[in-house]
Amino acid sequence: MNSRFIFFLLLLFGGTQSLAQMVRPHPVPDEFRSTYYEVKVNGQVVPVFHAGLNVYFASFDFTGKADVVVMATYKLAGYSGQTANKEAITIDDKGYWRGEAFVRPLSKNSRPILNGNEVRFALSEAGQYSVERAGTSQYKDDALLLFANRPDANASDLSSENVLHLKPGIHYRNVDLTSGQTLYLDAGAVLFGSINVWDAKNVSILGRGVVVYYGPQSETHDDGWKNQKNWHPLTTHNVEGLTVRGITFVGRSRTWSLQTHTTFDATFDNIKIIAVNPQNINGDGIDWYGGGRTNVINSFIRSMDDCFAFFTPASSQDMWATTKNTAGEVSDITIENCVLWTTLANVFRIGFNGQALTTRNITMRNTDVIHISIGNWFAPNALFCMVSPNSKGQAQHSNYVFENIRFEEPAALFGLQNPESQFSGLTLKNITMSGEPVPSLIKNKTRGVTFENVLLNGKRVGSEADIPLRTGSLPIEQPSWQPTSPLR
Template identity: 25%
Template structure:
């Protein structure tokens, strides 16, 4: 009954938003009363030559590690929808702008700066970090979305919308879920509108044919996942902003244009446990632990993983790994993690002092897991603060594993570009003669403008090619090649 009342009260407000949506190429969403906002920036957007519209900026917590201790800082977050082109104006409220950058750097967005104001244009949707005077912990996370084709008000009337029994609708405003949890029934669509904030967790548990959509924010009052998919099939999550979105024991899951930002311990972004056929497309992760993982048996979910793809995405690990594969599994009934693909990804940061947990691209086989057929392609790694470019190991980490992994096989790195100066020595290491790392192929690995290849000019014949890239190729490895 409470959810139905939410639909009735807020639907009329969103009717106004829908009319604007039908006429304009630019939509902004006023923040609801009661949400904590941030005043470090004033953000305005407009169609070229049109009237400026303000983008409200929320406070969002991020994790800064200083001297091995965690410090929660408050950054800014704003979002809007557009098509065609849009002009963006950002005024910094704490003095002059000495330096400014818009990341990912691969987008080539160079802002124009005048005193305390920076401006730039966008010709396509982007998930961005706007950073002033080198401050990455009080930055502006600016999510420029495509026009939302999932808006249920499109092409219908509010009266008809209210009769839809397959829809659970949250309009603009703050909503607190009864019991802090909404378990979505099979066949239902949940829509969280722009300007809405849902306090709690929206979950797909033991269901199928579920959609969780919108532009709003979903997060618990404290720590924990705002979205989760558990033992379910055929689930779509699209467009929302949250803290974490794990997937466990599930099949045929698509997570698209979802943004997850966390600040607390164990704040992994997009975990996959014992699931198959999972697609992440256009996601943004800034997390206080691993951004995205693939594990076997773990957290009550049992089985291996197959056909996991992440593409067109941005990863920012304030702690631990941007990409981490393989540490957890079933020792008694060994599992396989295979057909894992990471394509067209920007990695903005990696900060990890512990050597056991470093690696932007990390495959650490434990618990008798066999990990095979992994592809990293078209990945751009910026100058992260501390860690390794890659880490491929079969290991026995007694803190988290009951046995070493069985093997790592057939891993392909293509068009990997790293530009930076903070990378420590990367590692490719097997465990013993039965538990090996083999068939690791690099094609067009470029480090600070230098292509690393077996026949690269200037490489002494007695050097391993990995030495030229500060990659230690250790014992129990075979078939490691650089082209």
């Protein structure tokens, strides 16, 4: 009998305290297993996966409450992926944790207790967590990520001829999925390669496994934007109906992570994206080349560039639009209940170069931005950024809603460098930010921005006048008209 089915029967009929507190650690192949940290949940050892650089994660399914113990051993036993740019660990009288440990997002109120090299805390709900020592922020510092999942109630029929089932272990291959197919990765399965979905309908990528991508991209210049097969952990092109649930994507190359091209009706649920290229650049989270009608929910992104980016559906040779003014639309995107960490750039980047892009009906709700980089590339690192170094990006953006967003580090709200673009209809509601906000830049025509219960470092923002601005910023116009499409 299927082991996952037995597990659900025990959950359904057990009725005891011990069954209510079950933990199912996700196995890790020896090639990726690390002893840098030791993790136990409810007394059970949960193996640690070395994603690359200084980033580690441990994954498990559980019911009830999870009592977690993390021991920092920082033993670099064996070789497990790229190690360039790793921070040299220096231990002083405060110990490895520098005197204080944090479990982020802070909104989950998981208060750790530190005792020497050991950290203890409890989790009462599923989610993605980062266990950090004091001062963690930049990409060279250590990161231990915990991916705490509830058991998957949507069990797949793995015997179907349309299911490609990858069992625990390492699978060295690229996978091309066609209409109606499902790729299922067991917990402990590692696909060392790329997933491609091309000209297809109703495709699913499910399970608790890991995709590790390490491709041939240049380390000295950006060619990770190309829309071609085997160039990202997941690449899509001309797809209608896509479900990705429960999978962890690790990108070790200087390339975008999940790139969707003209893809509609997609759901990304409980996915985890980790970029770990040593250059700390071009490791975007999810990029849209046109398309829309997409939900990103209950997910985690640690990007080495923008978490989300919208572009026109350019050809694989014309991303930079040096020869023509490409046009396209990204619309109806909802991002909800997510945890974000960008080590470079922004939460959103909208349009680029010579793109006549239209974006509309973009919503982000109930999301924690646990870290955001401090840098400057034409505009400050921001929640919402539009840049166009060649000043040809004649884009139109409308109807954006950011609601219940919690910044645990200071950032700018706006980095609008491109004067050729136009923006209208933005609602900022229930936004909090720790620390003094970074001054925003506004150089384009921007109309109809609404602030409701926005608190930056404890200061309430009621209008643009309450936002620190860079020199040269334009005023936000406040016309009497309302957007033609309702804000969601």
